[in-house]
Amino acid sequence: MGHRKHSQPRRGSMAYYPRKRAQSMEARIRAWPKLASEEPKILAHCGFKAGCVQIVSIDDRDKTPNAGKQLVSLGTVLVTPPVLVLGVRGYSKDHNGRHAEFDVYAEELPKNISKEISVKNKEGAIDDAEKKLGKIKEIFAIVAVSPRDAGLEQKKPYVFEASVSGGDIQKQFAHVKELLGKEIKIDQIFETGASVDVAAITKGKGWQGVIQRMGAKRKQHKSRKTVRELGSLGPISPQNIMYTVPRAGQMGFHQRVEYDKRIMIISNTEENEMKINPEGGYKHFGLVKGDFIILKGSVPGTYRRLIKLRSQIRNAPPKVTKPNILEVVV
Numbered sequence: 001m002g003h004r005k006h007s008q009p010r011r012g013s014m015a016y017y018p019r020k021r022a023q024s025m026e027a028r029i030r031a032w033p034k035l036a037s038e039e040p041k042i043l044a045h046c047g048f049k050a051g052c053v054q055i056v057s058i059d060d061r062d063k064t065p066n067a068g069k070q071l072v073s074l075g076t077v078l079v080t081p082p083v084l085v086l087g088v089r090g091y092s093k094d095h096n097g098r099h100a101e102f103d104v105y106a107e108e109l110p111k112n113i114s115k116e117i118s119v120k121n122k123e124g125a126i127d128d129a130e131k132k133l134g135k136i137k138e139i140f141a142i143v144a145v146s147p148r149d150a151g152l153e154q155k156k157p158y159v160f161e162a163s164v165s166g167g168d169i170q171k172q173f174a175h176v177k178e179l180l181g182k183e184i185k186i187d188q189i190f191e192t193g194a195s196v197d198v199a200a201i202t203k204g205k206g207w208q209g210v211i212q213r214m215g216a217k218r219k220q221h222k223s224r225k226t227v228r229e230l231g232s233l234g235p236i237s238p239q240n241i242m243y244t245v246p247r248a249g250q251m252g253f254h255q256r257v258e259y260d261k262r263i264m265i266i267s268n269t270e271e272n273e274m275k276i277n278p279e280g281g282y283k284h285f286g287l288v289k290g291d292f293i294i295l296k297g298s299v300p301g302t303y304r305r306l307i308k309l310r311s312q313i314r315n316a317p318p319k320v321t322k323p324n325i326l327e328v329v330v
Contacts, residue, residue: 017243019213020250026306027199027255032163033313040175042141043311044162045189047078048150049200049303051282053294054329055264060321070326075264075294077276078307081149082183082291084113088176089161090129090136090169101136102129106181113144116156126177139164139172141179147306151289158306165311186291187266190309193322195260199308200301204253214246256300259314264323265294278330294328 032043052074059071087105091098104126105119122128140161147154164172190196210216211228219227233241241247267274268291281287284303299307 014244016254019254021204021253022201022255025201026158026160027201027257027308029160029199029257029308029310031313033165033311033316035165035311037166038171040164040166040172041311042143042162042164042176042179042184042189044143044160045080045083045184045186045309046145046158046160047080047186047293047307047309048147048152048285049299049301049305049307050077050079050285050288050292051278051303052076052298053276055294055296055325056327056329057264058324058326060324073296074298075296075328076299077282077288078293078295078299078309079150079288080186080291080293080309081145082185083143083145083162084110084183085141085176085179085181086113086117086119086144086159087142087180088129088173089140089142090132090173091138091140092135093137098138101132103142104129104177104180105142108181112146112148112155113157117144117159130173133169133173136169136173139169139176141176143184145306149290151286152304160308186293190263190266190293190311191320192263192266193320195262195312195316196295197257197259197310197313198261198295198299199255199257199310200299200305202252202254202256202300203302205251207249208251209248210246213248213251216246258300260312261299262296262323263293264296264325265328267292274328275330276328 029044035041055073055075057071057073059066059069061067085106086109087103089103090101092101102125105121107121140163142159143162144157144159146157164176166172209228210230211218216230219229219231221227224231230246233245269276269289276292277287282303301307
C-alpha cells in the first residue's frame with residue numbers, strides 16, 4: 001500500500017465571510033471578558049506596530065520538551081502612547097440589544113483632541129447619568145489615542161470604546177468618572193507576562209486568483225485550457241453559483257482578532273537602557289520613543305497600523321508569571 005498524504009487545510013475555508021475590504025482602518029472589538037474581581041478595571045489599550053525583534057528567553061511552559069531551556073522566539077514591538085479618557089458611556093439591555101443611555105465627557109480636553117473632536121456636556125450631565133445607573137448593564141470608557149504621540153504624522157486621533165469590568169455598576173462609573181480627562185499608560189492596564197488579544201486590520205493584498213486566495217488545487221497539465229481556475233462552479237441546474245464555491249476576489253485588508261499574545265516586555269525608551277531601536281530606526285516606522293511593549297509572536301497588519309489590545313477572553317490563567325528574558329536581538 002502506498003503512503004497517503006495528509007491533506008492540508010484549505011486557506012479559503014468559509015470561516016470568514018464576506019471576504020471583502022474592511023470598512024475602516026480601526027478594528028472593532030465586539031466581545032469583552034468579565035472579571036471576577038471587586039475592583040473595576042478598563043480592559044483595553046492600543047498601540048502602533050513598529051517592527052520585529054528576536055527574544056531569547058527561558059521556556060517556562062510546563063510539560064513541554066523545551067521546558068527550562070533557552071528559547072528564541074519572534075517578538076513584535078508596539079509603540080503604546082498613553083490613551084486619554086474622554087468620557088463614560090452607559091448601556092442598558094433588552095431583547096433588542098444594547099442601548100446607549102448617557103454620555104458624559106471630560107470638561108477640558110487637550111487642543112489636539114478638541115480640534116478634531118467636538119464634545120460637549122449638557123448641564124447636569126453627571127447627575128442625570130447617576131440617576132440612570134439603576135437600569136445600566138454595562139459601562140464603557142470612551143478613550144482617544146493620538147498617532148502623533150507615537151511619532152507618526154497622522155493628526156486625527158483614534159476614538160474608541162473600552163469596556164470596564166469588575167465590581168458593580170456604581171463602582172465602574174465612579175472609576176471612569178475619576179479618570180475623566182486623564183491619560184492612562186499601558187502598565188496601568190496590563191502587566192508583564194499577561195496575555196492579551198489583538199484586533200487589527202490585516203495587510204491588504206488586492207485582487208487575487210482562486211489558487212492564491214482560497215488555496216484551491218491547480219488543474220492537471222493539459223487537461224483544460226486553463227490551469228489556475230476551478231474545474232467546475234457547480235451543477236448546471238439551478239443556474240446560480242453558491243456562495244460556498246471558491247472564487248477570485250479581494251484578499252487581505254480584513255478585520256481579524258488573534259488570541260493569547262503574551263506580553264514579554266513593557267518598558268520605556270527613556271527609563272530603560274535596553275537597546276530596542278536598530279541603527280537608523282525600524283524600516284517603514286522609524287525610531288521607537290516613549291512607552292512600548294513586545295508581544296510574543298506576530299501581530300496582524302502592516303507597520304504603523306493601529307493595534308487594539310484587549311484583556312484575555314479565553315484561557316485566562318489564575319496567576320500571571322513573568323517571563324525570564326535573557327536578551328533582545330534587534
